[in-house]
Amino acid sequence: MVDILALALSHGLLALAAWRLLMRPDLDVESARGNASSPADTAPAAGGKARASRSRTAPVRREMRWPGADDPREDGDA
Amino acid sequence: MLDLALTGFVACFLLIGFRRPFLWVLCYLYVDIVSPQIISWGILAHLPISLMAFAAAFLGWVALDDKRDSRFTWRQGILVLLLLYCGFTTWTAVYPAEAVEKWAWVWKALVFAIFLPFTLRTRLRIEAVALVMVLAASALIIDGGLKTAGGGGGYGTLRIFVENNTGLYEGSILSAVAISIIPIILWLVKYGTVFPADWRVYLFAGALIFAASLIPVGTQARTGLVCLGVLCLFYLRTAKHKVLIAGGMALAVMVVVPFLPPAFLARMGTIENHEADQSASTRLGVWKWTWGYVKQHPLGGGFVVNQSSRVEYDTVAKTTVDGSTEIRRTHVVEEGRAFHSSYFEMLGEQGFPGFGLWILLQLTGLLQMEQIRRRWRKRTGPDEAWVAPLAVSLQLAQVVYLIGSLFVGIAFQPFILMLIGLQCGFWSYLKRIDVRLPQASIRPARAAMRTA
Numbered sequence: 001m002v003d004i005l006a007l008a009l010s011h012g013l014l015a016l017a018a019w020r021l022l023m024r025p026d027l028d029v030e031s032a033r034g035n036a037s038s039p040a041d042t043a044p045a046a047g048g049k050a051r052a053s054r055s056r057t058a059p060v061r062r063e064m065r066w067p068g069a070d071d072p073r074e075d076g077d078a
Numbered sequence: 079m080l081d082l083a084l085t086g087f088v089a090c091f092l093l094i095g096f097r098r099p100f101l102w103v104l105c106y107l108y109v110d111i112v113s114p115q116i117i118s119w120g121i122l123a124h125l126p127i128s129l130m131a132f133a134a135a136f137l138g139w140v141a142l143d144d145k146r147d148s149r150f151t152w153r154q155g156i157l158v159l160l161l162l163y164c165g166f167t168t169w170t171a172v173y174p175a176e177a178v179e180k181w182a183w184v185w186k187a188l189v190f191a192i193f194l195p196f197t198l199r200t201r202l203r204i205e206a207v208a209l210v211m212v213l214a215a216s217a218l219i220i221d222g223g224l225k226t227a228g229g230g231g232g233y234g235t236l237r238i239f240v241e242n243n244t245g246l247y248e249g250s251i252l253s254a255v256a257i258s259i260i261p262i263i264l265w266l267v268k269y270g271t272v273f274p275a276d277w278r279v280y281l282f283a284g285a286l287i288f289a290a291s292l293i294p295v296g297t298q299a300r301t302g303l304v305c306l307g308v309l310c311l312f313y314l315r316t317a318k319h320k321v322l323i324a325g326g327m328a329l330a331v332m333v334v335v336p337f338l339p340p341a342f343l344a345r346m347g348t349i350e351n352h353e354a355d356q357s358a359s360t361r362l363g364v365w366k367w368t369w370g371y372v373k374q375h376p377l378g379g380g381f382v383v384n385q386s387s388r389v390e391y392d393t394v395a396k397t398t399v400d401g402s403t404e405i406r407r408t409h410v411v412e413e414g415r416a417f418h419s420s421y422f423e424m425l426g427e428q429g430f431p432g433f434g435l436w437i438l439l440q441l442t443g444l445l446q447m448e449q450i451r452r453r454w455r456k457r458t459g460p461d462e463a464w465v466a467p468l469a470v471s472l473q474l475a476q477v478v479y480l481i482g483s484l485f486v487g488i489a490f491q492p493f494i495l496m497l498i499g500l501q502c503g504f505w506s507y508l509k510r511i512d513v514r515l516p517q518a519s520i521r522p523a524r525a526a527m528r529t530a
Contacts, residue, residue, distance in 0.1 A: 021098065027202045
């Protein structure tokens, strides 16, 4: 009985975690750090420096896709 | 029924990987930690699911994942060198047939640790790996914790799911691993996004930490108790409310000790009084033998060279009756005993070169996590605050492992190699995204600290 309880609880949570990960587009595609951070992070400082900073923190829009598959960013809720 | 449920779970895990191939990596983590093929007696026991999960994870990454963000870190290089060196010592092993048996799982664990960092391209993937490792280990920890709380357990007798003494199912190994993941559980509670913090998360995490603390009691493994003490000590180093937490820990010890079973207290007493304890004397004897062996064979004797060990020692037991003390000395001879220490395991099996690579791998992990902690601790942005605490958690987990390793031969424990892989991936990810913060974001934080 204890074995079943331990297995059910842990595997239930693993299944829920896998399901939630399945629905998260940021599993494969990371949005720009600047977009999600505080406004101070994205506030433009001096022109050249800000441009350099933006280019270094540029969005990493690289994803894992099956050939011909839909855009994974459209199927998530997060 | 259980067999069917486990088979269905693994099949579903593999199937959803077709939607998100990174889930195959998580599936491999689950299979390697829980080993459902050991618990199951039907279909799973007859399928090479570990190989299937690894093949899916690797091929999924090769064929479908973006590799532009993958970096080869120099700690992965150390792992490669260690893998090659272990291959060499297996080739020249003193016991070739037995050495090949250990090599058969060691190389897989090392290859996966080398591979894992390549897949950790996003923050969520790093969190997902930590989460799956904790949840998979929680199956064993919850089972062991509940059985201990129900009065079961004992040294070498705590039965977790099945009668098995391999991998995490061995008492001392499980107690060291259970304690080492406590800091990671705390990090997941505070910074996890898959299960954001709410009362259910707090409840589960609290119960899981309690169960993990019970594992050393249930297995009566002295290693676990030492690990728990070390974790408490090191946790205070970076904790914000040191006095409060230290007081809470002291209170917890005072409350718990009266409820501990006498057998556990008697066994823990042998940490201090080791002369009368055969197990402790064996360890000291084997370590002495190993040191003598490695001085004669500096390149090591290959896996399971401990089979040629021969240990002789006297145990001294004192018994006092009516004021007179009787000292009883017993001569013991033992052969082929285990190393009972990862450090001596590495020295004996892999010699000085293998030990050097292994210790370098461990120490650089501690240093890298410390570097990350120092670099990121003042960054408080919503997408940055998670970094320094994760570095501390991974560092603490490794410290606990290194202390536990003093008394248990777990140099190639796959769970720990996964943690090292996670560290490498975490380091590589931060190197890629790390940029010097604009002064604008630092100033408000400093101003807030001054006014506080």
